[in-house]
Amino acid sequence: MLMTVQDFETAARTRLDPVHADFIAGGAGDEITVRANEEAFRRLRLLPRVLRGNTERALDITVLGSRARTPILLSPTAFHKLLVEEGELATARAATAAGAIMIVSMASTVAVEDIAEATRGAGEGGDPAPLWFQLYLQPDLEFTRSLVRRATDAGCTALVVTVDSPVRGAHERDVRNGFLDLPDGLRCEHMVDPREGGRVRPIAMSAEITWTHIDWLRGITSLPILLKGALHPEDARLAVRHGVDGLLLSNHGGRQLDTVPATVELLPEIHAAVAGRIPIVLDGGVRRGTDVVKALALGASAVGIGRPVMWALAEGGEKGVRRLLELLREELDQALALCGAAGVQDLTPDLVRAPVWPPADASAALPGGVVS
Numbered sequence: 001m002l003m004t005v006q007d008f009e010t011a012a013r014t015r016l017d018p019v020h021a022d023f024i025a026g027g028a029g030d031e032i033t034v035r036a037n038e039e040a041f042r043r044l045r046l047l048p049r050v051l052r053g054n055t056e057r058a059l060d061i062t063v064l065g066s067r068a069r070t071p072i073l074l075s076p077t078a079f080h081k082l083l084v085e086e087g088e089l090a091t092a093r094a095a096t097a098a099g100a101i102m103i104v105s106m107a108s109t110v111a112v113e114d115i116a117e118a119t120r121g122a123g124e125g126g127d128p129a130p131l132w133f134q135l136y137l138q139p140d141l142e143f144t145r146s147l148v149r150r151a152t153d154a155g156c157t158a159l160v161v162t163v164d165s166p167v168r169g170a171h172e173r174d175v176r177n178g179f180l181d182l183p184d185g186l187r188c189e190h191m192v193d194p195r196e197g198g199r200v201r202p203i204a205m206s207a208e209i210t211w212t213h214i215d216w217l218r219g220i221t222s223l224p225i226l227l228k229g230a231l232h233p234e235d236a237r238l239a240v241r242h243g244v245d246g247l248l249l250s251n252h253g254g255r256q257l258d259t260v261p262a263t264v265e266l267l268p269e270i271h272a273a274v275a276g277r278i279p280i281v282l283d284g285g286v287r288r289g290t291d292v293v294k295a296l297a298l299g300a301s302a303v304g305i306g307r308p309v310m311w312a313l314a315e316g317g318e319k320g321v322r323r324l325l326e327l328l329r330e331e332l333d334q335a336l337a338l339c340g341a342a343g344v345q346d347l348t349p350d351l352v353r354a355p356v357w358p359p360a361d362a363s364a365a366l367p368g369g370v371v372s
C-alpha cells in the first residue's frame with residue numbers, strides 16, 4: 001500500500017530504469033548534503049500545544065500573490081518524460097487537482113504553454129494550479145528575455161531563478177552510468193531556439209552570472225522574482241537589496257555543492273537575515289507532514305518537494321502524483337491537529353526543539369539539581 005513518500009520511492013525503484021533511479025536519487029560528490037537534508041528534519045522535535053479547540057485546519061496560503069490550497073509546492077525538476085509519456089502534463093494536472101503551486105523547470109520536456117493548457121482542463125471546479133517558471137539565466141540575454149516572455153505569456157505568476165549553478169554539480173552516479181544527456185526523442189522544450197532554425201541549445205550553467213543580471217531581470221519583468229539556491233545570509237540580504245521578492249531556500253537537493261548544510265538548519269539564520277521583508281520557501285528533504293510543520297514553524301511560508309514528485313510520477317503518473325499530494329496533505333493536517341494549530345498561520349518557532357539534553361539553562365530544574 002502506498003501510504004508514505006518512502007513507499008513511493010520503493011515502488012518507483014521497482015519500475016524505473018536503474019540509471020534513471022540514480023539520476024533522481026543522486027546528488028553531488030559523496031551525497032553528504034542529500035542525506036543531511038532528511039536527517040536534519042528527523043533530528044528536530046515538535047513540541048505541541050494542547051486544549052486549543054481547533055476542529056478544522058486551514059492549509060491554504062498566498063505567496064507572492066499566488067493562492068494555493070496547500071503550502072506544499074512542486075519544486076522544479078527536469079525531464080518528466082523520462083518517467084511517463086505525458087511528462088510534465090501529468091504532473092501539472094495532479095498539481096491542479098491538489099491546488100498546489102507547480103514550478104515548471106526550464107529543463108522540462110513539455111513546453112510551458114502546453115503545461116499551462118493542461119492545468120486549465122484539470123481543475124475539477126477549482127482554479128488551475130498557479131505555475132511559476134524556473135530559470136537558469138543564460139548569458140545570451142536575448143534568449144533569456146524570450147523565455148521570460150514565454151513564461152509570462154503562458155500565465156506563470158512568478159519567476160524562480162536558480163543561482164547555485166555557476167557550473168553543474170558533480171553527479172558521480174550519472175557519470176558512472178554514462179547518463180549525460182536525454183535519450184533520443186526527448187528534448188528540453190524551452191531550449192529550442194527559433195532564431196537558430198529550431199536548434200536545441202544546451203542549458204548554460206554559467207559562472208558569468210552576477211547580481212547585475214538579477215538587476216537586468218528586475219528591469220524587464222514585473223513578475224515576482226524568487227532566488228533559488230542562495231544559502232549565505234549575506235546573499236539573502238543582497239537579494240532583498242536587489243529587489244528580489246522571495247527566496248527559495250534550497251541546496252538543490254544536495255545536487256550542487258556537496259557538504260553545504262541542510263536547508264532547514266539554515267532557515268533560522270536566513271529568516272533573521274531577511275527579517276520578514278520577503279517570504280522564504282524551503283526545499284530539500286521534505287518527506288513528511290511533520291517536516292512541513294517544522295519548516296513553517298521556523299519561518300518558511302511554504303515548502304517544495306522534488307524527488308517525491310519524480311517517484312510518484314514514475315510509480316503512477318498523474319494518479320501517483322495526486323495520491324502523493326493527498327497523502328502529504330493528510331499528514332500535514334494531522335500534524336497540525338496534533339500541534340493544536342488551527343492552520344499554518346499558527347505555527348511558531350516555539351513548537352520546534354533541537355534535541356540537546358540537558359538544555360544548558362535547565363540543569364537547575366532537574367531533580368536535585370543534578371546534571372548527569
Ligand SMILES: Cc1cc2nc3c(=O)[nH]c(=O)nc-3n(C[C@H](O)[C@H](O)[C@H](O)COP(=O)(O)O)c2cc1C
Nearest residue numbers: 024075076077078105162252253284285305306307
Ligand atoms: C531529478 C531532479 C531534477 C531537478 N531539476 C532541477 C531543475 O531543473 N532546476 C532546478 O532549479 N532544480 C532542480 N532540481 C532541484 C529541485 O528543484 C529541488 O531543489 C530539490 O529536489 C529538493 O530536494 P528534495 O528532492 O529532497 O525534495 C532537481 C532535482 C532533482 C532530484
Ligand SMILES: CC(C)CC(=O)C(=O)O
Nearest residue numbers: 077078079107203252255
Ligand atoms: C538538467 C538539469 C539542469 C537539471 C537539474 O538541475 C538537476 O538535475 O539537478
